[in-house]
Structure formats: structure tokens, C-alpha cells
Amino acid sequence: MITSTSNDRVKAIRALKRRKERDARGLAYVEGIRAVLTAIESDADIALLVIAPDLLTSATARAALQRANTEGIELLEVSRQVFDSLSNRDGPQGLAAVICQRWRPLDSVTLEDGDRWLALTAVQDPGNLGTILRTADASGATGVILLESGADPWDPTAIRASTGAVFTQHLVRADWASFTAWASASGATVVGATDDAKTTYRGADYGSRTVVLLGSEREGLTEAQRDFCNALVAIPMRGSVDSLNLGVAASLVAYEVMHQREASPTPPPTETTPPTEATR
Amino acid sequence: MITSTSNDRVKAIRALKRRKERDARGLAYVEGIRAVLTAIESDADIALLVIAPDLLTSATARAALQRANTEGIELLEVSRQVFDSLSNRDGPQGLAAVICQRWRPLDSVTLEDGDRWLALTAVQDPGNLGTILRTADASGATGVILLESGADPWDPTAIRASTGAVFTQHLVRADWASFTAWASASGATVVGATDDAKTTYRGADYGSRTVVLLGSEREGLTEAQRDFCNALVAIPMRGSVDSLNLGVAASLVAYEVMHQREASPTPPPTETTPPTEATR
Numbered sequence: 001m002i003t004s005t006s007n008d009r010v011k012a013i014r015a016l017k018r019r020k021e022r023d024a025r026g027l028a029y030v031e032g033i034r035a036v037l038t039a040i041e042s043d044a045d046i047a048l049l050v051i052a053p054d055l056l057t058s059a060t061a062r063a064a065l066q067r068a069n070t071e072g073i074e075l076l077e078v079s080r081q082v083f084d085s086l087s088n089r090d091g092p093q094g095l096a097a098v099i100c101q102r103w104r105p106l107d108s109v110t111l112e113d114g115d116r117w118l119a120l121t122a123v124q125d126p127g128n129l130g131t132i133l134r135t136a137d138a139s140g141a142t143g144v145i146l147l148e149s150g151a152d153p154w155d156p157t158a159i160r161a162s163t164g165a166v167f168t169q170h171l172v173r174a175d176w177a178s179f180t181a182w183a184s185a186s187g188a189t190v191v192g193a194t195d196d197a198k199t200t201y202r203g204a205d206y207g208s209r210t211v212v213l214l215g216s217e218r219e220g221l222t223e224a225q226r227d228f229c230n231a232l233v234a235i236p237m238r239g240s241v242d243s244l245n246l247g248v249a250a251s252l253v254a255y256e257v258m259h260q261r262e263a264s265p266t267p268p269p270t271e272t273t274p275p276t277e278a279t280r
Numbered sequence: 281m282i283t284s285t286s287n288d289r290v291k292a293i294r295a296l297k298r299r300k301e302r303d304a305r306g307l308a309y310v311e312g313i314r315a316v317l318t319a320i321e322s323d324a325d326i327a328l329l330v331i332a333p334d335l336l337t338s339a340t341a342r343a344a345l346q347r348a349n350t351e352g353i354e355l356l357e358v359s360r361q362v363f364d365s366l367s368n369r370d371g372p373q374g375l376a377a378v379i380c381q382r383w384r385p386l387d388s389v390t391l392e393d394g395d396r397w398l399a400l401t402a403v404q405d406p407g408n409l410g411t412i413l414r415t416a417d418a419s420g421a422t423g424v425i426l427l428e429s430g431a432d433p434w435d436p437t438a439i440r441a442s443t444g445a446v447f448t449q450h451l452v453r454a455d456w457a458s459f460t461a462w463a464s465a466s467g468a469t470v471v472g473a474t475d476d477a478k479t480t481y482r483g484a485d486y487g488s489r490t491v492v493l494l495g496s497e498r499e500g501l502t503e504a505q506r507d508f509c510n511a512l513v514a515i516p517m518r519g520s521v522d523s524l525n526l527g528v529a530a531s532l533v534a535y536e537v538m539h540q541r542e543a544s545p546t547p548p549p550t551e552t553t554p555p556t557e558a559t560r
Binding site: 038042127131134135136137138139140141161162163164165168202235236237238239240241242243244245247248251252255258259 | 318322407411414415416417418419420421441442443444445448482515516517518519520521522523524525527528531532535538539
């Protein structure tokens with residue numbers, strides 16, 4: 001058991017609190033019994049389990065350990081003090097994992113009818129990003145495309161807020177030019193959320209291969225981003241605040257897409273018939 | 281100008297970081313130019329403006345000050361260092377206010393047709409609470425009822441997440457027994473959100489005087505709380521996560537109520553006509 005907080009392996013793990021280090025090594029630190037269990041169940045690529053036997057008392061935790069043993073995952077036993085020094089949260093539960101970040105290359109993503117994705121431009125807050133991953137999963141989306149960098153989904157706050165969805169949603173990062181080329185080639189309907197759109201999010205046509213595009217918390221979508229969208233939708237606001245939380249806005253639109261899909265599971269090909277005297 | 285961080289008035293303001301102190305004195309500390317402006321515009325009861333002239337450079341800030349002067353609000357000038365010692369955020373903007381908390385007694389609330397409220401039982405996270413206030417405002421709700429204590433809407437994190445809605449929404453706190461007595465007497469339709477309800481939030485009847493009831497992040501609604509509800513609704517989830525963020529769940533239901541109201545602004549009295557051969 002490692003009892004020194006200045007042990008080299010401990011220091012290397014602790015360094016994962018910094019994004020630069022996570023980016024360079026392609027790793028992340030996942031804490032908590034439920035989060036580690038979800039990672040295992042989602043076939044996350046686990047480099048190492050970190051356990052503090054003193055803290056690890058629940059049956060769930062022991063089951064997680066047993067499972068990790070079966071799968072031949074390396075265990076690092078540390079003292080309570082060392083575990084605390086690695087932890088980003090109050091009341092550490094004694095179980096954590098170092099996992100390999102999983103990213104899917106954009107050019108490996110092909111869209112099928114019925115698929116839906118979220119795309120976020122430069123999202124700033126890791127808590128918002130985690131919440132959006134959680135809702136994307138719940139609303140049946142396939143994944144989230146992170147455009148123009150922004151918050152790190154492997155940030156401890158994002159991982160925690162995602163409640164496991166960071167392991168189940170496909171994660172893609174891309175610059176704007178690659179995204180637009182991909183979206184055009186994939187037959188995606190890109191629907192941007194923006195305050196001043198004339199169509200509300202409830203009245204829009206999301207197509208059969210949907211990418212919902214959301215701007216950053218402060219800036220929203222740029223002119224060029226709006227121009228690229230096939231449709232723009234607004235979420236009506238009836239009070240005095242001038243915007244919604246980004247996670248809330250993403251969730252309202254993601255759920256609307258889900259409900260529209262479920263109301264008409266096999267959308268007809270998008271042909272428009274010119275109005276006749278009879279239908280006008 | 282006060283330059284000592286141990287000045288008595290400065291210490292008394294700094295103490296408002298603690299909930300106990302806020303509760304005892306009925307005060308809160310509001311930071312940031314926009315937040316203070318919203319407080320002034322919402323006729324918040326401002327006890328004191330705190331300014332750090334060194335930090336306060338923007339035209340908006342000067343306009344806020346001018347307005348405060350016109351309304352005869354007391355100014356406390358402090359050094360940059362003192363302001364930093366009061367601040368709960370990075371990059372303090374040099375303008376803050378001590379305001380009197382505003383609570384509305386439950387027995388002063390009468391429901392009219394068309395009114396909608398949110399009620400939260402023991403919400404734990406001040407960020408979630410602030411987000412819910414923000415969405416409540418945007419969705420046209422009148423206010424938020426906080427049941428069985430829980431997070432403080434006057435917590436700096438809640439104030440910030442509310443983006444001003446803490447000043448515009450009516451805030452009520454009550455215990456469960458007072459709430460049920462009030463709801464019954466007011467003709468409220470209390471609709472509880474819970475995972476295992478058979479009706480989805482899109483298919484429910486929210487009545488004409490709606491109170492949407494949400495449980496705490498961890499516990500959800502208790503058996504007794506569910507029993508009291510006129511209807512229970514679930515938000516469908518299609519992925520692997522087993523719940524939504526509380527702010528997201530509240531927002532989906534609050535917006536659904538808004539959309540239903542706007543689709544039929546004057547709901548007819550709830551009479552059900554038995555189906556005839558012709559309509560069956």
C-alpha cells in the first residue's frame with residue numbers, strides 16, 4: 001500500500017487534475033463507486049483502479065473490485081491520506097479509476113436516419129457540459145460533438161455531472177471547417193438554437209438525421225455558424241431573464257427532437273408538394 | 281474609503297457568505313454589475329451598495345451608480361483589496377449590494393386561473409436552485425415554493441445561477457403540512473414529477489392553477505408527497521443514465537405547462553363527455 005503523497009505514481013495521477021496533463025496523456029481520473037462501476041459496465045478502457053481499503057466499505061464497492069479483478073485490471077492500493085490528496089470531492093468513497101479518454105474521429109461517424117447528435121461550440125462550463133451529456137444520453141442521442149475546443153468532458157466536474165453519460169455518449173472534437181464538411185456530406189439537418197429565430201423549437205422540422213447546434217454560454221452562435229444551419233429555432237421566454245442556462249436550452253431542444261421522432265418513428269422523405277387550390 | 285479588511289462593517293458584510301448569518305439577518309450579498317442592476321430594476325430592497333472605484337470602470341457600472349444615487353441608496357466605498365475579500369467570484373467587477381431577502385408568506389398567495397408555480401422539496405444544490413428560478417421566470421411561472429428547507433436561494437451560487445430571477449420570482453418557504461393545506465384550499469392542481477409515473481409529462485393535464493412538485497436530487501418525492509399529488513408525471517429516458525439533472529427535469533415540465541397554456545389560453549371547465557357512436 002502506498003502511504004506517501006509524494007510517491008511518483010501518486011503524483012502522476014494527481015497531475016490529472018490539470019487539463020494540460022489530461023490532454024497530453026489522454027487520461028482522466030474518475031471518482032466514486034457509481035462512476036467507476038458505470039465506466040466498467042460501459043467498457044471504458046481502464047488503466048488502473050485506485051482504492052483506499054480503509055474507505056471502501058460498501059458491498060457495491062466490493063462488487064466493483066471483484067469485477068475489476070475478474071477483468072484483470074491493475075489495482076493500486078493507497079492510504080486514506082493519499083486517496084484524499086487525489087480526490088476532487090468531499091467525502092471520497094475510496095474507489096477511483098484512471099481511464100483512457102475515448103474520442104471518436106469525426107470522419108468515422110456516419111449518420112443513419114433517426115440518428116441525433118448535439119454539437120456545442122466552445123461550451124465554457126464543465127458542469128453544463130456534463131449535464132448536456134447526461135441529457136443527450138437520456139433523450140436517446142448518439143453523441144456530442146465539441147466544436148472550437150471549450151470545456152473538457154474529462155474534467156472531474158463534467159464527469160460527475162454526466163452521471164456516467166461521458167462513457168456512453170460518443171464524443172467527437174472538431175474544428176468548424178471539418179464539421180461543416182462532414183455535416184454537408186452526411187446529409188445532416190443542422191438546427192441551431194438562437195434567441196432571435198422566428199421558428200420556435202416546438203415548431204421546427206428536425207429532419208431525419210439531426211444535429212442540434214448550440215453556441216457558448218456567453219456568445220451564442222456566430223453569424224457564420226447561423227448561416228450554415230438548415231434551420232434556426234428559438235426557445236420562447238416569457239419573463240425578465242434574457243437567456244436560459246445552456247444545459248436547460250440543450251435539454252429542451254433534445255427532448256423535442258426525441259418526442260417528434262417518437263410521434264412519427266419513420267419520417268417520410270422530405271418532399272414538398274406545392275400547395276393546390278384545394279389545400280391552400 | 282475603507283481600506284482595512286478587518287473594518288467592522290466589512291466583517292459584517294463578509295459574514296453573509298455563511299447561511300446562518302444570512303438567515304439570522306435576512307440579508308444577502310449580490311455581486312456583479314448585471315446582478316446589481318437587475319436588483320435595482322426589480323425594486324429589490326437594497327440596504328447598501330458596495331463599490332471599489334478602482335475596479336469600476338464600465339459605463340454600465342457608472343449608470344448603475346447614478347441610478348443608486350438618484351434613489352438615495354447608501355454607498356460604501358472600499359479598496360480593491362477589501363472588495364476582493366468580500367467577493368465570491370473570480371474577476372470581481374467592483375460593484376455589489378447588500379439586499380434584504382424578500383420572502384412571500386404562503387398564506388398571502390392566492391391562485392388565479394392561469395397561474396403556475398414550482399414547488400421544490402429539500403433541493404440540495406444552490407446551482408440547481410438558481411437554474412430553476414431562471415427557468416421558472418423564463419417559462420412564465422409566478423414563483424417557487426421551497427418545502428422542507430434545502431438550499432438557500434440567497435446563496436451566492438444560487439443568486440448567480442438565477443441571472444436575476446431571484447429578484448423577479450416570488451419566493452415562498454413552507455413546511456409540508458402548511459403547503460398541503462394551502463394547495464387544497466387554493467384549488468391547485470399539484471403535479472409531481474417522478475420516474476415511475478405512468479403518464480409522461482407531455483400527456484398530463486396540469487389544470488388551470490398548477491403547482492409542479494419536484495423532489496430533492498437524491499431522494500425524489502416521498503410516498504406521502506406522491507400520494508398528495510393530483511397527478512404524477514414521468515420524463516421518459518431512452519439511454520443508460522437513470523435520472524436527469526433536477527434543473528433539467530424542472531425545466532422540461534415548466535416549459536410543457538407553458539406550451540399547453542399557450543396552446544389553449546382559456547382552458548374550458550374540466551367536463552368529460554361520454555363518447556357517442558359518432559365520435560368513437
